[in-house]
Amino acid sequence: MNVRTLCLGILSFSDMTGYDIRKMAFEGSFSHFCEASYGSIYPALSQLTNEELVTYRDEVSEGKPARKIYSITEKGRAVLLHILHEQPGPDRFKSEFLFYSLFYDKMPPSQFRNLLNKKISDISEKLEGLKGALDCCDHEPSHFAIGYGVAINTAVLDYLKTQVEKFDGEAETPPCPPKDTFKETSHERS
Amino acid sequence: MNVRTLCLGILSFSDMTGYDIRKMAFEGSFSHFCEASYGSIYPALSQLTNEELVTYRDEVSEGKPARKIYSITEKGRAVLLHILHEQPGPDRFKSEFLFYSLFYDKMPPSQFRNLLNKKISDISEKLEGLKGALDCCDHEPSHFAIGYGVAINTAVLDYLKTQVEKFDGEAETPPCPPKDTFKETSHERS
DNA sequence: TACGTCATGTAAGTCGTTACATGATTGG
DNA sequence: CCAATCATGTAACGACTTACATGACGTA
Incomplete structure (x- = not known):
């Protein structure tokens, strides 16, 4: 559209x-x-x-x-x-991340683990946003559309979390501290 | 990319x-x-x-x-x-279907139900394809990427199937035979 | 005073699609 | 024989992004 x-x-x-x-x-x-x-x-x-x-x-x-x-x-x-009234066009999903993932065996292990962790925290953040929107939304159609997003992102998050374990075993996990670097919301409105 | x-x-x-x-x-x-x-x-x-x-x-x-x-x-x-080695750009998801869904309360009920059913059969088909690819694929990274697709499409399918029930109650379901309408391989001509 | 937000808009450029042009081969 | 598939390519067009240009206000 x-x-x-x-x-x-x-x-x-x-x-x-x-x-x-x-x-x-x-x-x-x-x-x-x-x-x-x-x-x-x-x-x-x-x-x-x-x-x-x-x-x-x-x-x-x-x-x-x-x-x-x-x-x-x-x-x-x-x-x-x-x-x-016209037929909607097909959905499109473009993921540079997935393209990159095709070559994870050609990267240093830590590089892909970092990508995974980054992805996980990005998705988590987005998911929080969507869930928040879902709660404070009384417009039914929006509820449907946001629920769709929640469903996708929940599934992706689950998938990534199960996958990340496979890679965590392979070597030590040095540089992935960005976990709460963005989460800095403790002082929402002072 | x-x-x-x-x-x-x-x-x-x-x-x-x-x-x-x-x-x-x-x-x-x-x-x-x-x-x-x-x-x-x-x-x-x-x-x-x-x-x-x-x-x-x-x-x-x-x-x-x-x-x-x-x-x-x-x-x-x-x-x-x-x-x-560069950071991959963000994933992008574009859905005309979801845009349409925002207005389902402004369409005749059968219209949105048709959209839902179409979507469900499209996703089912795609999911079958992905699952097939997953089985006959021994390249690990591809396995990861296809698994990601399977996870998403499975979640979407589940979501749509639970949602479609809500709309099925609202009125009878007349026009949704397009299941094999596209599969038309026989051509009757003179 | 400098930066962030609100606010509108344009121009140049990127990127990709659609449609066209061409032509050989295979299978029903 | 007709349609589909294999196969390469171009040109015109469309859609959107990036960067720029402008400016006022609030706040730290």
């Missing part, structure tokens, strides 16, 4: 700025199955505006940058519904 | 034509974590040849199209090893 459709979909939930859309598609609860950067979002929004699928109102408040708050139009909703 | 690196990696396992590489990256045991089409593979191979990371020999045998069989060079292996 292209960025135009993505914007249309996100705006169908609530009015938003381009900045906000990028956040949702990059860090928010959409981010586990899509991505978009400013360079694609802003042009997409202009185009959608030209086609009258969205409109915007300028908001100029004191002490804040001027912002354009986009809303989907009726026409936009109709187009979105129409798009949803 | 770009197509150049992908070709280099695949050729590190065995000599192959561009056609074969595309098959591996599209249908073979690489296809669950990468993709590449002719339009990117052939230019990549030319480029790699210019850089002397691969070479090819022409094979002109009776009754077959002429083909270029590519081999990785020593220099190519060195470059590959060097690339593997």
